[in-house]
Amino acid sequence: MYIGIDVGGTSIKAGVVNHAGDIITKYAVPTPLDNNENFLKAMLESVQVALKEANVKADEIEAIGIGAPGVVDREKGLLVNSPNIPYINAPVREYLQKNLKNVPVLVENDANSAALGEYYKADNAKNFVFITLGTGVGGGVVIDGKLFTGTNGAAGELGHVVIHAGGRKCGCGREGCWEAYASVTGLIKTTKEHKDEIKGIKEGDRISGRTVFELAKKGDKDAERVRNMWIEEVAIGITDMVNIFQPDELVVGGAISKEGDVIMEPIREYVKKHSFNVGELKRTNIVASRIGGDAGIIGAALLYKNKSEG
Amino acid sequence: MYIGIDVGGTSIKAGVVNHAGDIITKYAVPTPLDNNENFLKAMLESVQVALKEANVKADEIEAIGIGAPGVVDREKGLLVNSPNIPYINAPVREYLQKNLKNVPVLVENDANSAALGEYYKADNAKNFVFITLGTGVGGGVVIDGKLFTGTNGAAGELGHVVIHAGGRKCGCGREGCWEAYASVTGLIKTTKEHKDEIKGIKEGDRISGRTVFELAKKGDKDAERVRNMWIEEVAIGITDMVNIFQPDELVVGGAISKEGDVIMEPIREYVKKHSFNVGELKRTNIVASRIGGDAGIIGAALLYKNKSEG
Numbered sequence: 001m002y003i004g005i006d007v008g009g010t011s012i013k014a015g016v017v018n019h020a021g022d023i024i025t026k027y028a029v030p031t032p033l034d035n036n037e038n039f040l041k042a043m044l045e046s047v048q049v050a051l052k053e054a055n056v057k058a059d060e061i062e063a064i065g066i067g068a069p070g071v072v073d074r075e076k077g078l079l080v081n082s083p084n085i086p087y088i089n090a091p092v093r094e095y096l097q098k099n100l101k102n103v104p105v106l107v108e109n110d111a112n113s114a115a116l117g118e119y120y121k122a123d124n125a126k127n128f129v130f131i132t133l134g135t136g137v138g139g140g141v142v143i144d145g146k147l148f149t150g151t152n153g154a155a156g157e158l159g160h161v162v163i164h165a166g167g168r169k170c171g172c173g174r175e176g177c178w179e180a181y182a183s184v185t186g187l188i189k190t191t192k193e194h195k196d197e198i199k200g201i202k203e204g205d206r207i208s209g210r211t212v213f214e215l216a217k218k219g220d221k222d223a224e225r226v227r228n229m230w231i232e233e234v235a236i237g238i239t240d241m242v243n244i245f246q247p248d249e250l251v252v253g254g255a256i257s258k259e260g261d262v263i264m265e266p267i268r269e270y271v272k273k274h275s276f277n278v279g280e281l282k283r284t285n286i287v288a289s290r291i292g293g294d295a296g297i298i299g300a301a302l303l304y305k306n307k308s309e310g
Numbered sequence: 311m312y313i314g315i316d317v318g319g320t321s322i323k324a325g326v327v328n329h330a331g332d333i334i335t336k337y338a339v340p341t342p343l344d345n346n347e348n349f350l351k352a353m354l355e356s357v358q359v360a361l362k363e364a365n366v367k368a369d370e371i372e373a374i375g376i377g378a379p380g381v382v383d384r385e386k387g388l389l390v391n392s393p394n395i396p397y398i399n400a401p402v403r404e405y406l407q408k409n410l411k412n413v414p415v416l417v418e419n420d421a422n423s424a425a426l427g428e429y430y431k432a433d434n435a436k437n438f439v440f441i442t443l444g445t446g447v448g449g450g451v452v453i454d455g456k457l458f459t460g461t462n463g464a465a466g467e468l469g470h471v472v473i474h475a476g477g478r479k480c481g482c483g484r485e486g487c488w489e490a491y492a493s494v495t496g497l498i499k500t501t502k503e504h505k506d507e508i509k510g511i512k513e514g515d516r517i518s519g520r521t522v523f524e525l526a527k528k529g530d531k532d533a534e535r536v537r538n539m540w541i542e543e544v545a546i547g548i549t550d551m552v553n554i555f556q557p558d559e560l561v562v563g564g565a566i567s568k569e570g571d572v573i574m575e576p577i578r579e580y581v582k583k584h585s586f587n588v589g590e591l592k593r594t595n596i597v598a599s600r601i602g603g604d605a606g607i608i609g610a611a612l613l614y615k616n617k618s619e620g
Contacts, residue, residue: 244468
């Protein structure tokens with residue numbers, strides 16, 4: 001049995017997860033936003049409650065994995081820092097080993113953890129790409145069955161490839177990154193840029209990532225057009241990833257992936273039409289997230305398994 | 311001892327290569343452009359002369375590798391087809407095994423072969439990216455010491471990522487691919503688009519990939535500006551590759567890479583400024599090709615070594 005911990009800006013979620021990647025129980029606590037000590041205590045609490053509810057003893061745990069935003073130190077087992085959570089070098093490995101059980105504690109970037117969770121739920125994939133569309137565009141890559149993090153641990157920043165050179169300023173400092181267009185933040189920006197063309201949007205309406213999706217469902221053709229502009233931005237970057245990695249499977253995650261085939265069908269068509277193809281290649285299977293918000297817990301839990309196997 | 315064969319549109323080059331990746335001798339013959347049979351005969355001749363000049367017997371050969379443009383069938387050992395050479399399903403494995411020696415014969419895409427050649431000459435790299443700037447932009451990727459070709463064998467089409475969405479039409483069918491800007495063909499196009507601004511270019515002058523480089527060396531500021539525009543297009547894509555792969559080393563090949571630091575210095579500066587960086591990451595070493603036109607022979611020769619080791 002493994003423990004997977006998904007650290008987010010609003011909650012810390014811990015799950016007891018079996019070897020097959022199924023969550024036995026999970027428990028969430030609010031993320032303390034004051035100091036390392038309270039953060040570590042809250043993380044421990046989330047694990048202890050999850051264990052208790054699963055009726056699993058600490059002795060039965062083989063490894064603990066933690067997926068967290070921002071920078072992690074895999075060697076020392078630290079959460080170094082995060083844009084949203086004010087811990088600094090939180091010694092999660094040491095703390096959990098001392099207070100719970102002296103087992104391997106692995107730390108990983110949250111998008112990579114989620115990628116691994118989706119990978120283990122994929123159909124017979126060896127090469128695998130995960131894209132998550134949220135505030136930003138995150139990514140994770142599995143090559144030949146192993147999570148790929150590059151030499152310095154920072155590979156897979158798939159949102160930070162330029163698709164519109166000289167375009168929108170991105171949080172990373174570049175101009176025209178995929179993330180600046182294909183994220184939900186990018187969708188909101190595109191919606192705002194075109195709001196005067198969309199009859200369903202009234203002056204003073206709050207615009208969210210759902211706005212054009214909801215209006216399009218009601219038959220608003222202008223909203224549909226703007227929604228499709230965004231889907232095409234997503235598809236351009238996915239086509240790039242297919243040309244680079246030719247994975248068995250590419251999974252699209254993030255809350256917006258729940259829109260399902262409204263998004264996925266046009267993406268599949270676009271990729272089929274525009275991706276590099278010579279002869280009759282086996283094509284990448286492109287699907288929406290299978291496990292949604294649980295991907296982070298499951299992937300974190302399976303970090304140790306991925307590191308040890310093969 | 312290995313044999314490496316680099317198949318090109320004008321010549322077939324065979325080399326006798328040792329385990330360290332050094333060429334003992336090489337021999338080139340013109341590429342027959344009529345049929346499979348003459349193509350196969352010429353390939354065999356190039357090998358036989360190289361062996362003779364190296365004073366190496368066929369018995370001493372452990373494996374043969376062939377790098378070729380277009381589509382190859384790694385399983386069956388065929389050169390399936392190529393945009394420049396009119397063979398169809400040329401049975402190179404069968405032919406060389408029958409006429410030379412019954413050893414492993416591996417076939418690979420030419421950019422991947424060249425990537426492997428450069429990889430084995432790199433300084434202590436495990437994750438490695440090769441870019442070649444020529445008529446197109448080719449690429450090859452080594453992950454954890456192994457040539458990465460994706461599930462269907464077609465991964466690493468690094469030139470076919472979009473950096474100017476909606477921009478120049480690319481040979482692959484997309485609009486705005488990196489290749490359409492960063493290739494030498496792209497450089498010529500950019501030079502032509504700006505030729506009226508460059509005093510050194512007279513009406514009727516033939517414009518090549520060297521034009522702005524040569525004029526800039528003579529002090530032509532307008533030519534220098536256009537040259538730098540092209541260098542920036544190259545650097546945008548390289549920054550993307552660093553963000554995706556965070557390799558130990560990225561090598562830039564193709565004849566134009568002989569311009570050396572005129573190109574490489576601004577690329578390094580651009581990547582340093584624009585690539586994703588959190589904390590103090592080990593940075594990718596970005597260098598020009600170490601082995602130039604020999605990369606294809608050396609990489610092809612070492613295909614078997616790469617496949618067998620680790």
